[in-house]
Amino acid sequence: MAIQVDPAGVEPSAILQAVDFRNAHVLEVGAGDGRLTFRYAAEPRSVVGIDMKEPEIRSAAKVPREESRGSAQFLCADATSLPFSSEAFEIVLLASAL
């Protein structure tokens, strides 16, 4: 493998230790190609990943469900105008998105 990103899974471990994702509806802002999303997607009840970068979001959305380890959905959307109703999520994850 030429490039391994976070091979030890330090980032998802830190997040899952800090917050209880079980049964939560999670929004990930800045999900990109789903690199981080797929590493915790098996824990929450649902995950929606958004990003302004359409090619990356398309790439994330194409990952087969059996590889994505959960019910993650991906949308191209702007963080300053979120296409969701108020009080829809228990957890919002900003992935280097500010």
Place this chain on the structure above:
Amino acid sequence: MVDALREVRRVLKPRGVLVNVRPVTTPMVVEVVAATRTIWAKEVASYSTPEDVVAAEAAMQKALSVGWFVFEKSLPYDFEISCDTVTDLSLYVQARKLPEADIPYEEMEEWRRELGADGQTARLRCRRPWLMSTFRKK
């Protein structure tokens, strides 16, 4: 950035949690690693636009000061990228818009080749300091 935080607050349930993961401006470390041993290492700048980091911090401070969120905890960690070759490392660095100027690619490649000649498999590693912080919606 403040507008995004206002939206995050809107879509969060009462007492919902905002998790913010981001790189910080502390220098990153580039290394040559053989097996689990670090053979060579150098600190280099970790962010090409530190002003973005400062602006993100200012936006979060604003969100705290107006009472949208309450800070809970922070955890620093190293975000690691491991590469076979300097070409791989350079591709990653360019894709992430990291500052390239201080990364001594030639020196790293030389180390990798020397270790390879000794029969050791060397990899190139980049450790970027990141911070995870959690905030609770008020």
